[in-house]
Amino acid sequence: MGLDDDIAILAAAPxxxxxxxxxxxxxxxAGERRLLEDGEVLFTRGAPSDGGYVVMSGTIALAPARQDVPPVTVARSGVIGRNALFRTLPRPADARACEAxxxxxxxxxxxxxxxxxxxxxAAAIHDGMAEELLGLVRGLSGVRERLVGLAPRKR
Incomplete structure (x- = not known):
């Protein structure tokens, strides 16, 4: 891949x-590249993070701790471990390549x-996080309104 391809992949990443x-x-x-073979483990649940990952090619499966929850797949331009871009924390899932x-x-x-x-x-990240937080607050307010509407009325 050339520089223009890399920039296009990164520009499409959340x-x-x-x-x-x-x-x-x-x-x-400056980003560190890693090639994974089909089935190779990227990281395991509970391991301390060492950064976030952008999928440049292929597909990575994230298997959560709960057995009843299906794995989530992340493909080209997907970001794995967004919070790990900013700080070290335990990995919440296992990550394994679904293909090369x-x-x-x-x-x-x-x-x-x-x-x-x-x-x-930095301002773009701040603005994006503020938008996400506002969306979360609006969603929670909507849930609250529905729950209040379901509550039995006092006489």
């Missing part, structure tokens, strides 16, 4: 979609560097 070309170029050059795949690891130190060097990228 978290990075609002980044400018120069910030994406830095991620492309390539991922790019973005460590918290690399994210910090990008956000320092590109304040517009």
């Amino acid at each position: 978290v990075f979609e609002r980044f400018g070309r120069d910030a994406l170029r830095l991620l492309s050059f 795949s390539e991922v790019m690891r973005v460590t918290p130190s690399l994210m910090s560097r990008v956000l320092r060097e590109f304040p517009d990228a």
Whole structure:
């Protein structure tokens, strides 16, 4: 893959979609690549995170702790471990390649560097997180209204 391909994949990835070309170029050059064979483990549940991953090619399956919940698959431009882009925390699931795949690891130190060097990228992440939080609050308010509507009326 060439630089333009990498930048296009990163630009389509959640978290990075609002980044400018120069910030994406830095991620492309400084991100750590890893090739995975079909069935190879990327990480296991409970292991400390070492960054987040962008799927550059192939498909990765995330198997949650609960056996009754089916695995989630992440394909090209998908981000695995978004919170791990910013800090170390335990992995909540097992991650395994469903086919030959390539991922790019973005460590918290690399994210910090990008956000320092590109304040517009930091503002974009802030705005995106604020929008997500607002959506969550609106959704919870809607649930509350429905629950209040279901409550028996006092006489």
